[in-house]
Amino acid sequence: QKEVEQDPGPLSVPEGAIVSLNCTYSNSAFQYFMWYRQYSRKGPELLMYTYSSGNKEDGRFTAQVDKSSKYISLFIRDSQPSDSATYLCAMTLSGGYQKVTFGIGTKLQVIP
Amino acid sequence: SQTIHQWPATLVQPVGSPLSLECTVEGTSNPNLYWYRQAAGRGLQLLFYSVGIGQISSEVPQNLSASRPQDRQFILSSKKLLLSDSGFYLCAWTKEGAFRRTGELFFGEGSRLTVL
Numbered sequence: 001q002k003e004v005e006q007d008p009g010p011l012s013v014p015e016g017a018i019v020s021l022n023c024t025y026s027n028s029a030f031q032y033f034m035w036y037r038q039y040s041r042k043g044p045e046l047l048m049y050t051y052s053s054g055n056k057e058d059g060r061f062t063a064q065v066d067k068s069s070k071y072i073s074l075f076i077r078d079s080q081p082s083d084s085a086t087y088l089c090a091m092t093l094s095g096g097y098q099k100v101t102f103g104i105g106t107k108l109q110v111i112p
Numbered sequence: 113s114q115t116i117h118q119w120p121a122t123l124v125q126p127v128g129s130p131l132s133l134e135c136t137v138e139g140t141s142n143p144n145l146y147w148y149r150q151a152a153g154r155g156l157q158l159l160f161y162s163v164g165i166g167q168i169s170s171e172v173p174q175n176l177s178a179s180r181p182q183d184r185q186f187i188l189s190s191k192k193l194l195l196s197d198s199g200f201y202l203c204a205w206t207k208e209g210a211f212r213r214t215g216e217l218f219f220g221e222g223s224r225l226t227v228l
Contacts, residue, residue: 008153034215043202043219044156051215088156092215099171100217102148104155 003027006089006103015112019076023089023103026070030101031094033065035074038086038105047087048074079110114139118203118220125227131176131190133223135203138184143205145186146217147178151199162186198227 006023013019021035032051036044048063050056050072056063062075072091076083089103115138125131137143147159158171160178168178175194179187186203203220210216 006155032212032215036217041200041222041224043204043222044217045219046214046216049215090215099158099161101158102156104153 001026003101004089004091004103007106008104010107010109012109012111013079015079015081015110017079017110019074019079019083019108019110021074021076021087021089021106021108023072024070025072025091025101027091027093027101028067028070029093030091032092033063033072034090034092034100035061035063036088036090036102038088040085044088079108081110081112084109114205114218116203116205116218116220118201118223120223121221122224123226125193125225127195127227128192131188131193131197131225133188133201133203133225135186135188135220136184137186137205140184140205140207142183143207144211145180146204146206147186147188148202148204148219149199150202150222156202160188193225193227195227198225200224 004025035048037047038044050063050065053065053067060077064073086105086107088105090100092100118135145162148156150156162168162180176190201223204217206217
């Protein structure tokens with residue numbers, strides 16, 4: 001079993017739709033949870049960061065962490081064609097050196 | 113401001129040839145440095161990380177090696193490439209304290225390697 005599971009997609013949605021992206025994980029020791037966005041042929045860039053359980057909102061983006069279910073989500077409201085990218089979930093342990101474990105990434109296409 | 117540079121951006125190499133990818137970070141000191149590989153269908157795989165000059169930790173046993181000859185320079189090498197080494201190689205950096213606050217790894221633009 002992989003430490004982090006993420007559906008690779010692709011996921012196609014019409015412009016303006018609400019997008020839900022998810023990851024599950026097996027290591028209950030993960031404490032820091034991130035979402036990175038990666039445009040084609042570019043390096044990933046941080047989108048959202050959450051420590052432990054809870055919700056975090058930033059503009060059209062909302063990140064949720066449910067540690068009891070080992071499940072994290074990213075919601076994108078009013079999706080735009082510019083949101084078309086691959087979204088990678090990532091997580092790491094608390095304390096010491098931060099080895100970040102990434103999901104495989106979900107490719108999202110927002111159709112105008 | 114901090115910047116990260118990676119080169120070359122693209123390369124095509126025959127099986128059995130050597131490899132050298134370079135990464136430099138500017139605008140910060142004593143960063144944690146990382147090499148990741150992103151292969152089709154496999155996501156981002158951590159290959160090496162370094163917390164200081166000459167300090168290299170390997171995550172995946174393979175025919176690749178890494179070196180950190182200077183504080184802000186990280187090099188990925190191979191003596192003989194395999195077909196399975198093809199992929200998108202990403203260098204990244206962070207500062208431990210800043211990472212705890214922001215969760216941010218700063219990635220370079222990547223080097224796309226095709227082994228034929």
